Amino acid sequence: MTQNRVLVLDKNRQPLMPCHPARARELLRKGKAAVFRRHPFTIILKDREGGEVQQIRIKLDPGSKETGMALVAHFARRGPTVIWAGELTHQGAAIRKALEQRRAHRRFRRAKLRYRAPRFDNRTRREGWLPPSLQHRVDTTMTWVERLLRWAPVSALSQELVRFDTQALQNPESSGAEYQQGTLQGYEVREYLLEKWGRKCAYCGAENVSLEIDHIHPRSKGGSDRVSNLTLACRPCNQRKANRDVAEFLEKDPKRLARIEAQRKATLKDAAAVNSTRWALWRGLVAIGLPVEVGTGGRTKWNRHRQNYPKAHWIDAACVGESGGAVRLDADHRPLAIRAMGHGERQQARLNRYGFPVGHKAGAKRFLGFQTGDIVRAVIPAGKYAGTFLGRIAIRFRPSFSFVPSADGKVFDVHPKHLTLLQRSDGYVYTQ
Structure with missing residues (x-):
């Protein structure tokens, strides 16, 4: 491997x-x-100072939950080759949950306390503002781009700019782009339909089977090729439906028919939300000053299928854009798994279920030279957990820290006198 x-x-x-x-x-x-x-x-x-380097490109596949990263070196003999890969897991869902909980506590407190006159809402948001859960995805990805720029001789950047080209989806007959007329058009539409319909048959709910694109209102009866008239169906359902309208096909299942009708009318706001974070990321990459190559999700999938590579975030990153059409990689490559944990929390008090403070947190973040998230080596001379371990700690303000070994993840307590600091906490957890 x-x-x-x-x-x-x-x-x-x-x-x-x-x-x-x-x-x-x-x-x-x-x-x-x-x-x-x-x-x-x-x-x-x-002792060494300077040296000859080849061109290296950082390639990114931004996602809602995970972002794939790859360093691709352009060797004279082997051509573009993946030399480093990572998969960054975001905590956008946790941020959103924390903000919703804070909002609920504030509303409950204000309902229980004295009346407060309404304030004029004169707050404005800066141009390009994103919700914190989305901005987090942009910030963490840019953090890792900047780190890789410091640690590798990077000369160019590549990014999957949009997951779906919404213009091509809404107007599939429009011309002027190669993929709208050729092979890539089908990949652009299929990728969107897989996301929209949950990667399962719209008529029977079958999952993990081969799915085909079906016209909800058949073309033989005037149906269009617009994405709002397309869905996914397994082969048996597609053959049973034939050229019948969905209302006729599901006349005995009105609940499923109503769900399909509601889902087919759904707007492209989900795709637009994902695209908005990618555009914010693109602006950050352009500001670095290096050449930035962009591509769509359909092009990424097309490149991956042409080269017979399996589905993985880091492989998608390597296949982004035109430069991903011919890239060498080992499908068994072990990417560095990176999970965002944050740098602590801003909450200063513990709250009861009604949202009122019941205790305050300690102001210090360090104790005996350590802080939560530090990567350490533990050498325990005796006892149940005797041995040498590498892992991550969570401090307590007493000489007993919680230790999580990277080998098996079984948590136990350890005295700080047995610990040696290897790397300061940087807000991330790593698994190789």
């Missing part, structure tokens, strides 16, 4: 070409390099 290349810095902390893990182990063993960072694993050379 292929591993990520090790990121390399020279003695002035300038990025060099990533090296094979075996080469990194040799440099560390000979004392020519030192560990600069554990996740992603990065070494710093002690």
Whole structure:
């Protein structure tokens, strides 16, 4: 199973070409390099200054829950090759839940307390404002782009700019773009329909089966090719429906018919919401000053299918855009799993179920030189958990920390005197 290349810095902390893990182990063993960072694993050379590098491109596949990342090096012999990959898991859902809970507590308190005169709503939002749960996705992705720019000699960027081209979906007969007239048009429509109809048959609810595109109102009776008239059906349902209208086909199942009619009229607001975060990310990438290549989700899927690669976020990232049409990768490559955890919380008091404070949090974030999220080595000399472990800690303001080993994830308590700090908390949890 292929591993990520090790990121390399020279003695002035300038990025060099990533090296094979075996080469990194040799440099560390000979004392020519030192560990600069554990996740992603990065070494710093002690004597070397500068060096020849190849072109490296950061490729991104932004998603609602996860974002795929890949570093693709352009080698003279092998061509574009994935040398590093990661999958970033966002916490947008947790942010949204916390904000909704805060809003509910505020409303309940105001209903129970004295009357307060209504205020004039004169608050304005800046141009390009996004809800916190969406802005979080943009910020965390940009954080990792900036980190990779510091640790690898990146010369270009690629991003899946829109999941679906809404103009092509609404007007499939429009001309002027290659994919609207050729092979890519079908991929653009199929990708949207899979998301809209939940990747299951609209007529029987079958999942994990081959699905076909079906016209709700058949073309033989005047139905159009607009995406609002298309759905997904398994082959048996598609054959039974034949050229009948959906109302005739489901006349004995009025509930399912009503659901299909409601879902077919759904707007493209979901696609627009996802696209809005991608546009915000695109503006951040352009501001970096490097060339930025963009592509659609349909093009990404087309590239992946042409090269017979399996579905994965990091593989989608490698296949983004025109440069993803011919990229070498190992399907068994182990990407670095990155999960956003945040840098603590802004809440200063613990609340009861009515939203009133019942206790205040400690103001300090560190205790005995450690803070929650630090990656440490625990050397426990005796007892039930005797041994050496690597993992993540959660501090308490007493000499007993909660320790989560990265090997099995079984939580136990450990005294801070047995801990050695390896990497400061940076708001993320890593799994290789």
